[in-house]
Each structure stands twice: as structure tokens, then as C-alpha cells.
Amino acid sequence: MNLTDTHCHLDYNKFDPDRAEVIRRATDSGLVRILVPGLHHRSSKEAVLLAETNSGVYAAVGFHPTDLQEFSEETFQEVKELARHPKVVAIGEIGMDYYWVKEPERRAFQREALRRQLQFAKEVGKPVIIHMREENDAWLGEASVDLLGILEEWQTALQGPLAEKPGVLHSFNGNLETAQKALELGFYIGVTGPVTYKNAEEKRGIIRQIPLDKILIETDAPFLAPVPFRGKRNEPAFVHHIADKIAEIHSKSPAEIAGITTANAARLFAWGD
Numbered sequence: 190m191n192l193t194d195t196h197c198h199l200d201y202n203k204f205d206p207d208r209a210e211v212i213r214r215a216t217d218s219g220l221v222r223i224l225v226p227g228l229h230h231r232s233s234k235e236a237v238l239l240a241e242t243n244s245g246v247y248a249a250v251g252f253h254p255t256d257l258q259e260f261s262e263e264t265f266q267e268v269k270e271l272a273r274h275p276k277v278v279a280i281g282e283i284g285m286d287y288y289w290v291k292e293p294e295r296r297a298f299q300r301e302a303l304r305r306q307l308q309f310a311k312e313v314g315k316p317v318i319i320h321m322r323e324e325n326d327a328w329l330g331e332a333s334v335d336l337l338g339i340l341e342e343w344q345t346a347l348q349g350p351l352a353e354k355p356g357v358l359h360s361f362n363g364n365l366e367t368a369q370k371a372l373e374l375g376f377y378i379g380v381t382g383p384v385t386y387k388n389a390e391e392k393r394g395i396i397r398q399i400p401l402d403k404i405l406i407e408t409d410a411p412f413l414a415p416v417p418f419r420g421k422r423n424e425p426a427f428v429h430h431i432a433d434k435i436a437e438i439h440s441k442s443p444a445e446i447a448g449i450t451t452a453n454a455a456r457l458f459a460w461g462d
């Protein structure tokens with residue numbers, strides 16, 4: 190097995206007691222790379238430190254839409270400087286969250302912060318990791334519509350390799366139409382633990398229609414543990430449960446899915462084979 194976890198919050202304090210063992214278990218279970226995204230300037234710095242001290246770990250830097258309290262010229266500048274690090278392979282996670290944020294002004298600020306970070310990603314030529322969550326976790330709503338509008342405006346102005354592979358919609362939870370629009374813009378679709386849940390037939394129906402060369406697998410640990418660990422702390426070693434489920438959905442072997450999704454991640458994040 191040759192697996193990649195393209196989204197894992199290894200800097201979270203839930204991993205403080207045993208982070209080194211978590212990374213060791215990941216390596217032992219066949220993971221070749223783990224990508225740690227930032228949530229704000231401090232966690233972006235932690236992600237870069239983890240990448241510096243662990244050969245298979247890479248980082249992304251940025252401000253998550255529910256973590257904009259400290260977004261300022263100064264903290265954004267810190268993130269911009271971190272982005273120069275050779276192991277920073279993306280800008281993220283950035284995006285829209287209308288589940289936790291309901292006030293119109295705060296939603297408008299999310300869109301502004303997203304636009305500025307997209308502009309920065311364009312300047313440094315790095316792909317973006319997009320978080321998108323609808324009010325009440327609906328399949329379709331204002332977050333999808335607003336997000337796709339902003340991404341389309343950004344993507345159509347891109348040139349060079351970034352236009353072909355602008356980023357990933359991480360832990361995708363939208364409907365098929367939103368997925369298809371994202372694919373048209375060149376985005377990858379990130380699949381997490383909920384695809385393994387018993388009641389996720391509709392989600393599996395959507396994943397079945399995503400071309401295999403556009404799927405990334407991710408744990409989003411410590412959250413969203415797959416079956417049979419649902420409700421427990423998630424960790425990168427569990428990513429094979431997601432690969433197994435995608436193998437079932439797409440009628441392939443788990444090893445094939447591991448190989449394909451690892452190659453997809455290498456293409457998007459340009460970190461070598």
C-alpha cells in the first residue's frame with residue numbers, strides 16, 4: 190500500500206500525548222505522505238514545524254473561515270512568509286463556513302479573506318485547500334453558490350499549471366451539481382470518513398460519479414473518524430478505511446485506489462513521486 194493523507198490536523202492538542210507514535214503508526218500502515226493544513230497564523234507555523242521535523246509531512250498555510258478573529262495585515266504577512274518554505278505545498282485551509290457563522294457581516298468577511306488568500310495563492314503559484322460547509326449541513330445552499338462564484342472568477346484569471354490544478358474541495362459535502370462545477374474548474378474532490386457511514390448512500394452515489402483521477406483521500410483527523418472508529422479520535426493510519434470504501438464504490442482493489450489517489454496528490458501538490 191502506498192497511501193497519502195492529504196488533510197490531517199496533526200498540530201491539534203489531541204495529538205500532544207502521542208504525536209510521534211501517531212506518525213509512526215501512519216508510516217507502518219503504508220502512508221508515504223501526510224499534509225497538515227493551517228487554520229490561522231499560529232497553527233500554520235505549527236504545521237511548518239511538523240513538516241520540518243518529519244520527512245513525510247508537508248504543510249499548507251492559511252486562515253480557516255471560522256478562525257478569522259486574528260486575521261489582520263500583520264498575521265496575514267506572517268502566513269505569507271511561512272508560505273515560502275519549501276515544504277509548504279498549498280494555501281489552506283481557506284473557504285466558507287455558513288454552518289458556524291450566520292451573521293451577514295461575518296460571512297462577508299469570510300468572502301473577503303477568501304478572495305485575498307486566493308489572490309495570494311495565485312501570486313505564489315500554489316494550489317488551494319478549500320473548506321466549505323453549508324448552513325444546517327445542507328447539500329446545497331448559499332455557501333456553495335457564493336464559493337463557486339468566487340472560485341470561478343479566480344480560476345478563469347489563472348494561467349499556467351495552477352489553472353489546470355487549482356486545488357481541492359476538501360471533505361466534500363455538497364451535491365453532485367456542485368461537484369461537477371468544481372471539476373469543470375479543475376478542482377479535486379477530497380473524500381473523508383463520512384463516506385464509510387452506514388447512512389451515507391447518497392454521498393457514495395456522488396463519489397461514484399467523480400472520476401478516479403480527481404479524488405483525494407484524507408482523514409481530517411482528529412475529526413471524522415471512519416467506520417469502525419466512528420466517534421473516536423481519528424488519525425492518519427485510518428485513511429485506508431476510506432481507500433477501501435472508495436475501492437468498493439468504484440469496483441477497484443484497495444491497492445489500486447491507494448496508488449491512484451497517491452498519484453493524484455503528487456500531481457496536485459507537486460511534491461515528487
Ligand SMILES: [Zn+2]
Pocket residue numbers: 196198226282409
Ligand atoms: Zn480541516
